Amino acid sequence: MPTSATAAGALASARALAPPPPRIRRAPRDSSPARQRRRPRRVIATRAAGFETDIGQAIGSIVRKEVTLNLPPGRVGLSGIRETFEYLQDPRGFIERRVEAYGPVFKTGFFFKPAIVFGSAEAIEEYKRFEGELPADEALPETFRELHTAYGALRQSGAQYKATRANFGKVLGRAALTHYAPIIARQTRDFVRGDLLASGTLQPGYECRQHCLRSLFELFLGAIPPEDTMMKMYDYNEGLLSLGKLTNEFEQGKAALETLTEFVLQTYRRVRASGELETDPRYFFLRQYSTATDENDELFPDDRVATTVVLMVWGAYIEAAASMGHCAWLLMRNPDAAAKVRAECKRVLSPDALASGNVPIETLMELKYTEACVKEALRTVPQTAGGLRINPTTRTLAGYDVPAGYVLTADPRIPFLDAKNYPEREKFQPERFLPEGAAAGNVVNGETYFPGGMGQHQCPGISLSTLMTQTFLAYMTTTFDGWTPDLSGEGSEDPAYVQIPIVIIDDRYRLKLEKNWQFDTFDAK
Numbered sequence: 001m002p003t004s005a006t007a008a009g010a011l012a013s014a015r016a017l018a019p020p021p022p023r024i025r026r027a028p029r030d031s032s033p034a035r036q037r038r039r040p041r042r043v044i045a046t047r048a049a050g051f052e053t054d055i056g057q058a059i060g061s062i063v064r065k066e067v068t069l070n071l072p073p074g075r076v077g078l079s080g081i082r083e084t085f086e087y088l089q090d091p092r093g094f095i096e097r098r099v100e101a102y103g104p105v106f107k108t109g110f111f112f113k114p115a116i117v118f119g120s121a122e123a124i125e126e127y128k129r130f131e132g133e134l135p136a137d138e139a140l141p142e143t144f145r146e147l148h149t150a151y152g153a154l155r156q157s158g159a160q161y162k163a164t165r166a167n168f169g170k171v172l173g174r175a176a177l178t179h180y181a182p183i184i185a186r187q188t189r190d191f192v193r194g195d196l197l198a199s200g201t202l203q204p205g206y207e208c209r210q211h212c213l214r215s216l217f218e219l220f221l222g223a224i225p226p227e228d229t230m231m232k233m234y235d236y237n238e239g240l241l242s243l244g245k246l247t248n249e250f251e252q253g254k255a256a257l258e259t260l261t262e263f264v265l266q267t268y269r270r271v272r273a274s275g276e277l278e279t280d281p282r283y284f285f286l287r288q289y290s291t292a293t294d295e296n297d298e299l300f301p302d303d304r305v306a307t308t309v310v311l312m313v314w315g316a317y318i319e320a321a322a323s324m325g326h327c328a329w330l331l332m333r334n335p336d337a338a339a340k341v342r343a344e345c346k347r348v349l350s351p352d353a354l355a356s357g358n359v360p361i362e363t364l365m366e367l368k369y370t371e372a373c374v375k376e377a378l379r380t381v382p383q384t385a386g387g388l389r390i391n392p393t394t395r396t397l398a399g400y401d402v403p404a405g406y407v408l409t410a411d412p413r414i415p416f417l418d419a420k421n422y423p424e425r426e427k428f429q430p431e432r433f434l435p436e437g438a439a440a441g442n443v444v445n446g447e448t449y450f451p452g453g454m455g456q457h458q459c460p461g462i463s464l465s466t467l468m469t470q471t472f473l474a475y476m477t478t479t480f481d482g483w484t485p486d487l488s489g490e491g492s493e494d495p496a497y498v499q500i501p502i503v504i505i506d507d508r509y510r511l512k513l514e515k516n517w518q519f520d521t522f523d524a525k
């Protein structure tokens, strides 16, 4: 679930998550070092004998009454506009350039608000001590707050949030994953050995999203909605990220939320009335929520259960799909790692188990190298920024003053990019996440690896996403001997990416799949 889905998370790039035909987007801006060295034109600066005044920053710090404070290095400017737009064009490059210039704690403008971004182990350790008191909701824009609903975890705090969070373990913890694993395996088999085998191509952005949508509805609802209802999830996503409540996107998002919630509500009420809720394993998730209680010890009302299903599917589908696409691309570019994944999957998973789709979690958990690939992919191509919190009172962090009203965000990309934690940081090395990784100088712990954010709103779904991606890789590597960029039509060697709020391969990118001889004549349908 993307928490950086804030105000401008909006931007057009998020619209790339709409269904096909994929729209033609402009190529990503040139981020070559030469370009980056050019001075941005909008800064009004004077430079003389080593003295540089950034007028926007100077006025901004007077307006914000922070002239006498000891803030971290960096610039916010007058209102953070320039920083925000620079971030939105190239989020990862933005972080990298600032860490290089200022170190792992710096100030900037994030989504038009002054912000302190940090990622050193010391700052994170200190942050963890008070993060639990910070309100999460205020950092979210109005459109997101309304469509995320009062039931959404990202808006909550205190007793209400505790009640919401208490249920996550029941539907995303180990027992739940044990229940989901064979369903995921069957869904993935049908996707890879059905759809992909038939077409011989994979559009990792769009097709993995659709696969994840279907799989997640089945896991969390026990039923896949009709296509037109399921596709409302794209409108809902666009509405959450829309620029304002007067936009069409917001209106459509609101209508989509109603349609989706109504469909879930009807399904929930029907299976409860028929008694299947208690007896049919398909309704595992709904059954857990049918006994969930709120902060007043009252059962969740039906609309809260229904909204929770919609929010869970929404929080998971793009993230899981992005992880699958990045892994597929990284394995293509790292044939040694791909060979190891293939060998491991063939050793652990029997052809019969793969063909039947009946793969228990214990077997999937033996895929240690494959799991390490998924983790390393999240490090190499980080999918999200950290969660945003508003600092309510003046305090200090890492020896710097943090004024009230500043956004605080622990950014996972900062430790990911630090060669002290990850030697040869640009390389894809799944071994970092295996026991031998430490001996090679890798430092993997809660302060250096937190792809799902940290603190009170830390992602409860990373294990589910990892399991889905591992299963995807198991079927991909045992069905296809490899894959290469499909250069026909608009095809390109490497993908462009949607950058905000979740980094995911652009819909136009396609891979050509090389069938394994066993599947040359396979007809899964």
Ligand code: HEM
Residues within 6 Å of the ligand: 001, 002, 003, 136, 153, 154, 165, 312, 313, 315, 316, 317, 319, 320, 323, 378, 383, 384, 385, 386, 387, 388, 451, 452, 453, 454, 456, 457, 458, 459, 460, 461, 462, 464, 465, 466
């Ligand atoms: C690789 C995949 C994923 C990544 C990188 C990811 C990332 C994140 C991040 C960064 C947050 C933290 C937000 C914050 O601190 O404000 C978050 C929260 C959340 N994620 Fe994920 N996510 C992933 C997969 C999933 C999946 C599969 C689910 C399944 C339902 C999920 C459900 C949630 C929920 C419910 C929250 C809100 C937690 C709360 O507010 O207590 N995520 N995610």
